[in-house]
Amino acid sequence: MRAAVRDSLADLPEGSLVLVACSGGPDSLALADTTAFCAPRMGLRAGLVSVDHGLQEGSAERAAAVAAWARGAGLAPAEAVTVQVGAGGGPEGAAREARYAALDAAAERHRASAVLLGHTRDDQAETVLLALVRGAGPRGIAGMRAVRGHYRRPLLGIARGDTHEACAERGLKPWADPHNEDPRFLRSALRPALDSLVAVLGEDLVANLARTAALVGEDTDYLDALALAALDECRAEGGLDAGRLGALPAPVRTRAVRAWLLESGVNGAELNHRHVTAVDALVADWRGQGPAFLPGGIEVRRGGGRLTATQPLR
Numbered sequence: 196m197r198a199a200v201r202d203s204l205a206d207l208p209e210g211s212l213v214l215v216a217c218s219g220g221p222d223s224l225a226l227a228d229t230t231a232f233c234a235p236r237m238g239l240r241a242g243l244v245s246v247d248h249g250l251q252e253g254s255a256e257r258a259a260a261v262a263a264w265a266r267g268a269g270l271a272p273a274e275a276v277t278v279q280v281g282a283g284g285g286p287e288g289a290a291r292e293a294r295y296a297a298l299d300a301a302a303e304r305h306r307a308s309a310v311l312l313g314h315t316r317d318d319q320a321e322t323v324l325l326a327l328v329r330g331a332g333p334r335g336i337a338g339m340r341a342v343r344g345h346y347r348r349p350l351l352g353i354a355r356g357d358t359h360e361a362c363a364e365r366g367l368k369p370w371a372d373p374h375n376e377d378p379r380f381l382r383s384a385l386r387p388a389l390d391s392l393v394a395v396l397g398e399d400l401v402a403n404l405a406r407t408a409a410l411v412g413e414d415t416d417y418l419d420a421l422a423l424a425a426l427d428e429c430r431a432e433g434g435l436d437a438g439r440l441g442a443l444p445a446p447v448r449t450r451a452v453r454a455w456l457l458e459s460g461v462n463g464a465e466l467n468h469r470h471v472t473a474v475d476a477l478v479a480d481w482r483g484q485g486p487a488f489l490p491g492g493i494e495v496r497r498g499g500g501r502l503t504a505t506q507p508l509r
């Protein structure tokens with residue numbers, strides 16, 4: 196695990212601060228402990244943030260206890276942050292949104308160069324299976340990225356069993372999140388199914404699913420880069436040249452459309468396959484149809500050989 200953490204932080208300039216996002220669960224606790232060991236030996240500073248979502252009994256005390264442990268382990272800053280979880284997007288989604296907003300704010304407040312998350316190889320395998328179950332495209336099957344913006348996932352190649360073992364070896368007492376066992380959450384319901392598959396297909400399954408994610412991730416990153424370059428070639432007065440866009444191969448075209456929609460102000464969390472397909476139909480299946488309706492009241496229409504995005508005044 197130390198090697199994985201060291202590799203993940205190797206490119207950071209000396210003196211940089213990394214913040215571990217720690218729930219107190221076994222994965223992020225093992226990550227925090229390992230980072231507390233590795234960072235100073237690499238000339239880096241390491242801190243910790245534990246987010247209290249205020250949704251479970253005792254969550255404030257737990258976040259405070261994690262921060263107190265971290266101070267004892269030499270992590271600084273080490274703080275518990277309480278967030279207000281909104282109502283939108285389901286309880287899990289709303290908690291995630293509030294958590295990332297708090298982590299972003301903490302990173303900015305402390306001028307941290309990276310925020311470390313404790314996702315493991317098993318989390319990645321579950322993410323890939325969940326993507327397959329919902330019929331996702333390559334971006335979904337690529338799973339979680341080792342690096343995304345200032346977020347890093349040093350344990351993405353590490354088995355969950357290893358983090359539990361590391362905690363036991365170091366005498367750390369991780370918190371067991373009851374949500375992880377709650378079958379109302381799809382991911383939790385999937386865990387026993389993945390265990391059954393491993394029993395039938397062998398231990399390699401988890402590593403293989405994680406490898407699929409990495410391979411698909413490389414391909415999809417490449418296609419995304421091609422699409423961005425193609426998008427620039429398609430720009431026309433106030434919009435996109437529909438003819439040029441239509442001449443692109445579908446995997447590049449739909450990615451270019453998606454990138455353009457994000458650029459045009461559509462919220463990425465709300466943008467789904469159906470929206471992209473509706474806009475793509477204006478290019479690839481043009482029959483004089485009316486506008487495509489996007490989240491946030493944004494409309495995309497085709498006219499005069501161009502695609503334009505409008506946001507009606509409200």
Ligand SMILES: Nc1ncnc2c1ncn2[C@@H]1O[C@H](COP(=O)(O)OP(=O)(O)OP(=O)(O)O)[C@@H](O)[C@H]1O
Pocket residue numbers: 215216217218219220221222223224244245246247248294311312313314318372375
């Ligand atoms: N309340 C929280 N405060 C700070 N970071 C969090 C919190 N909850 C989750 N995280 C971060 O997000 C990662 C993924 O969280 P999630 O709950 O999906 O995973 P998990 O497998 O239960 O991880 P863990 O064993 O660390 O709780 C965690 O490893 C941690 O880095």
